[in-house]
Amino acid sequence: MIYPQNFELKTGFDQIRSLLQEQCNSALGKEKVLEMQFSDNYKDILLALDLSAEFLEILRSEKAFPEILFVDLRAVLKRIRIEGSYADQNEVYDLRRSLDSFHKVLHFLSREEQNTLLYPRLHELSAGQQAFPRIIEHIDSILNKFGEIQDHASPELAQIRKRIAITTAGISRKLHILIKKAQEDGIVEKGISPSIRDGRLVIPVAPAHKRRISGIVHDESASGKTVFIEPAELVEANNQIRELQSEEKREIIRILIQFADYIRPQNEDLLAAFDYMAQIDFIRAKALFANKINAFKPHLSESSLINWNRAIHPLLFLALQKQGKEVVPLDIQLDEQQRILVISGPNAGGKSVCLKTTGLLQYMLQCGLLIPMQENSVCGVFSRLFIDIGDEQSIENDLSTYSSHLTNIKYFLRNAGERTLLLIDEFGSGTEPKIGGAIAEACLDIFKQKKVFGVITTHYDNLKHYAEDNEGVLNGAMLYDRHHMQPLFRLETGRPGSSFAVEIARTIGLPQEVIDKATELVGSDYIDMDKYLQDVVRDKRYWEKKRMEIKRLEKDLAQLTSDYQEQMELIKQERKQILGKAKTQAEQLLSQANAEIESTIKSIRESQAEKEQTKQLRANL
Numbered sequence: 001m002i003y004p005q006n007f008e009l010k011t012g013f014d015q016i017r018s019l020l021q022e023q024c025n026s027a028l029g030k031e032k033v034l035e036m037q038f039s040d041n042y043k044d045i046l047l048a049l050d051l052s053a054e055f056l057e058i059l060r061s062e063k064a065f066p067e068i069l070f071v072d073l074r075a076v077l078k079r080i081r082i083e084g085s086y087a088d089q090n091e092v093y094d095l096r097r098s099l100d101s102f103h104k105v106l107h108f109l110s111r112e113e114q115n116t117l118l119y120p121r122l123h124e125l126s127a128g129q130q131a132f133p134r135i136i137e138h139i140d141s142i143l144n145k146f147g148e149i150q151d152h153a154s155p156e157l158a159q160i161r162k163r164i165a166i167t168t169a170g171i172s173r174k175l176h177i178l179i180k181k182a183q184e185d186g187i188v189e190k191g192i193s194p195s196i197r198d199g200r201l202v203i204p205v206a207p208a209h210k211r212r213i214s215g216i217v218h219d220e221s222a223s224g225k226t227v228f229i230e231p232a233e234l235v236e237a238n239n240q241i242r243e244l245q246s247e248e249k250r251e252i253i254r255i256l257i258q259f260a261d262y263i264r265p266q267n268e269d270l271l272a273a274f275d276y277m278a279q280i281d282f283i284r285a286k287a288l289f290a291n292k293i294n295a296f297k298p299h300l301s302e303s304s305l306i307n308w309n310r311a312i313h314p315l316l317f318l319a320l321q322k323q324g325k326e327v328v329p330l331d332i333q334l335d336e337q338q339r340i341l342v343i344s345g346p347n348a349g350g351k352s353v354c355l356k357t358t359g360l361l362q363y364m365l366q367c368g369l370l371i372p373m374q375e376n377s378v379c380g381v382f383s384r385l386f387i388d389i390g391d392e393q394s395i396e397n398d399l400s401t402y403s404s405h406l407t408n409i410k411y412f413l414r415n416a417g418e419r420t421l422l423l424i425d426e427f428g429s430g431t432e433p434k435i436g437g438a439i440a441e442a443c444l445d446i447f448k449q450k451k452v453f454g455v456i457t458t459h460y461d462n463l464k465h466y467a468e469d470n471e472g473v474l475n476g477a478m479l480y481d482r483h484h485m486q487p488l489f490r491l492e493t494g495r496p497g498s499s500f501a502v503e504i505a506r507t508i509g510l511p512q513e514v515i516d517k518a519t520e521l522v523g524s525d526y527i528d529m530d531k532y533l534q535d536v537v538r539d540k541r542y543w544e545k546k547r548m549e550i551k552r553l554e555k556d557l558a559q560l561t562s563d564y565q566e567q568m569e570l571i572k573q574e575r576k577q578i579l580g581k582a583k584t585q586a587e588q589l590l591s592q593a594n595a596e597i598e599s600t601i602k603s604i605r606e607s608q609a610e611k612e613q614t615k616q617l618r619a620n621l
Contacts, residue, residue: 029281048368055287070098093147305380345478345497402430422454464496
């Protein structure tokens with residue numbers, strides 16, 4: 001369920017539809033874009049995302065997908081259901097081109113690599129679709145490659161056209177003889193060629209000479225300086241040509257009726273094929289648009305939740321891209337623990353953009369569109385999307401704006417539930433701030449009890465305090481650079497934002513006495529509290545930066561420790577290997593020395609060597 005009826009206009013989805021239609025190649029594809037609807041069925045959404053993701057893979061892999069060229073022939077196919085009816089030759093030619101495109105698409109999506117389908121979801125969509133090779137063959141026997149009826153479409157047609165050619169040639173010969181004689185008689189100017197009027201060969205003649213040629217006047221030029229006469233000698237032959245042309249037309253109609261009879265039994269299959277091609281064109285358009293906005297398929301959960309990383313508003317992305325600028329991405333999380341996010345911060349700081357980004361991307365997702373965010377993002381499914389955004393304030397007075405606002409809130413209170421996503425801009429505004437804030441807080445408490453999900457923007461301190469004090473409701477702040485006095489358009493959750501009203505007033509150049517008087521009216525405690533909040537934010541950002549730096553250093557230290565331990569382990573292994581090798585070598589030397597001693601002693605005993613010889617042997621040892 002979507003509320004209000006102009007939800008798409010409020011979020012900018014109407015522009016998304018227009019951009020999608022621009023990517024379609026056919027009127028049928030554009031119809032599918034218009035038929036696209038919000039769904040809360042997990043399986044339907046997943047299928048639509050899978051189909052778009054597979055086609056996006058085709059586009060990004062630069063594989064040559066067949067060109068989608070087909071004409072909407074549904075009316076023609078329905079018309080020829082009646083026996084005796086037919087499609088004209090242009091419609092038959094369009095059918096030929098459409099079926100050729102259909103066959104190429106089917107072939108592309110049925111390809112396999114290593115017995116695995118490359119695009120299983122698209123292949124599944126193609127299941128049950130049959131090719132029509134015999135219809136194509138039949139058309140090729142009737143039409144040439146330019147879509148004209150061929151002479152051999154039937155023996156009768158070939159014979160008729162042969163007779164037409166012979167008769168026409170005879171007329172041309174007679175006409176040239178007549179023109180030559182007329183030129184010799186000065187009736188017709190030199191260089192004049194025969195012309196055709198109402199399908200009959202005629203001679204252009206000056207009005208002064210028209211009675212000098214026996215024949216029928218068929219026409220005269222706009223200036224009145226030329227009349228076109230059919231010589232009497234050619235009337236019968238021209239009549240014969242007209243009769244043959246009528247026979248040709250009747251034979252062509254007979255051929256086309258015969259073709260209609262041939263395809264009539266397959267009419268429903270052909271209509272299904274055109275619907276399939278419309279779906280392919282629609283899916284292709286979604287993939288092309290996804291590629292344009294750097295969109296991906298996120299992880300989809302059946303639960304209602306939002307866990308988005310670096311999400312961007314697609315329309316803002318396209319607008320800033322033309323200016324050479326970048327969109328500041330949005331990180332946002334809504335789950336069972338923190339269902340409602342209350343965003344505060346300065347005007348023109350990006351609060352409404354965050355809200356619209358959330359509404360637009362969630363709506364796009366549940367319409368089956370890929371969305372621009374990191375692929376590790378997790379998206380849930382909501383059964384209801386409600387939005388209240390004060391776009392009408394420029395054309396309505398405050399009372400009617402607030403009344404409209406309360407009417408929307410009343411609808412939310414009655415119809416919101418656990419699977420509802422609320423999007424409320426400037427909650428409680430449009431009336432006296434104290435009572436407006438109190439009513440908004442009371443409504444927020446009911447929303448919390450109903451366990452709805454929501455993104456709410458506000459300037460009211462009581463709503464910030466409520467978010468701080470109640471579980472399930474979280475504060476969020478749009479960051480602001482106090483030194484350069486400009487918004488950063490970045491959302492930070494976990495704390496409320498400051499409106500920076502005094503700083504912005506001073507930057508704009510409001511008189512200092514006005515600022516001083518305003519400060520005096522609200523009291524120094526309020527100003528000091530706002531400054532304290534800003535200081536807390538500044539300190540938090542400083543310590544967050546330090547924490548990240550320490551985390552990085554800890555990571556580097558852990559890596560160094562790991563590297564050191566690896567090196568120590570290598571050294572231990574090398575030391576062990578060296579000691580083992582040295583021990584082996586020592587044992588080998590000792591064994592060799594013992595062997596030599598034993599050999600020497602044996603030699604002394606065997607030879608009973610003299611003293612000198614013994615000394616020599618000992619010396620060798």
